[in-house]
Amino acid sequence: MVDNKAQDQLSKLLTALEEKSMKIEEFVSDIELRFNSVEENCKKYADLLEKQNEEMLKKVVAQYDEKSENFEEVKKMKMEYLYEQMVNFQQTVDSAKETLETTVKETDEVDGFVFLNTVQDKAINTPYNTWLTPTVIPQEPNSATSTSIAVYWAVNDGDTIDCFQVYCMEELQASKDAGALVEEYRVTVKESHCILEDLEPDRCYSVWVMAVNGTGCSLPSEKAIFKTVGPVALKQNL
Incomplete structure (x- = not known):
C-alpha cells in the first residue's frame, strides 16, 4: 500500500513538473518570438534611417553644389563689376591728370599781378556790415x-x-x-x-x-x- 501511494505521489509530481516545463517552454517561445519581432523592427528602422540619411545627404550635397555654382556666378559678376570700376577710375584719373596739366600750363601763362589784383578786388568788395x-x-x-x-x-x-x-x-x-x-x-x-x-x-x-x-x-x-x-x-x- 505504501509503495502504491508513493508511486501515485511521484506520478503526480512528475505530471506537475511536465506541466510547468511545458509552460516554461511556451513562455520561452513567446519571449523568443517577441525578441525576434523587436529585432526585426529594429532592423527595419535602421534600414529606414539609413535610407533617410542617404537621401538627406544627397539633398545637402545637391544644395551645396547649387549654392557653389551660384556663388561662383555672383563672384564672377562682382569681379567683372570691380574691374569695370577700376577701368573707369583709371580713366577718370587720367582725365583729371590731363586737366590738371592743362590748368597748370594755363596758370603759368597768366600774369601774376593780374591774379593778385583780382584777389584784392574781391577782398575790397566784401566789406563788413x-x-x-x-x-x-x-x-x-x-x-x-x-x-x-x-x-x-x-x-x-x-x-x-x-x-x-x-x-x-x-x-x-x-x-x-x-x-x-x-x-x-x-x-x-x-x-x-x-x-x-x-x-x-x-x-x-x-x-x-x-x-x-x-x-x-x-x-x-x-x-x-x-x-x-x-x-x-x-x-x-x-
Whole structure:
C-alpha cells in the first residue's frame, strides 16, 4: 500500500513538473518570438534611417553644389563689376591728370599781378556790415548767478538781422599763469539778449556780439566785462 501511494505521489509530481516545463517552454517561445519581432523592427528602422540619411545627404550635397555654382556666378559678376570700376577710375584719373596739366600750363601763362589784383578786388568788395554792429549794454545788477550771466544789446531799428553771434571769453586773473589757455565759446540766438551758462563762479568774462544777415556779418561790438557771482555774495543774497 505504501509503495502504491508513493508511486501515485511521484506520478503526480512528475505530471506537475511536465506541466510547468511545458509552460516554461511556451513562455520561452513567446519571449523568443517577441525578441525576434523587436529585432526585426529594429532592423527595419535602421534600414529606414539609413535610407533617410542617404537621401538627406544627397539633398545637402545637391544644395551645396547649387549654392557653389551660384556663388561662383555672383563672384564672377562682382569681379567683372570691380574691374569695370577700376577701368573707369583709371580713366577718370587720367582725365583729371590731363586737366590738371592743362590748368597748370594755363596758370603759368597768366600774369601774376593780374591774379593778385583780382584777389584784392574781391577782398575790397566784401566789406563788413558796419551799420549792423550791435552795442552791448553794461551788466545790470542782479543779472548774474554763480554760473550764468544775462547779456543784452541794442541795434538800429531799421537793420535787417537774421541772428546774432554772441562770444564769451574768460578774463585771465593775476593768479593764473599768463600762458594758460583761455577757452572761447559762441552761441547763436535770434533775440537781442541771451543767458550764457556753465560759467565759473566769481570770474570776469569778456562778451561781444556780431549781427548776421544775408549779406554777411557785422563788425564785432566793443567788448563788455561781465562777472559771475562769488560764493560770499551768493550767500548774502540768500
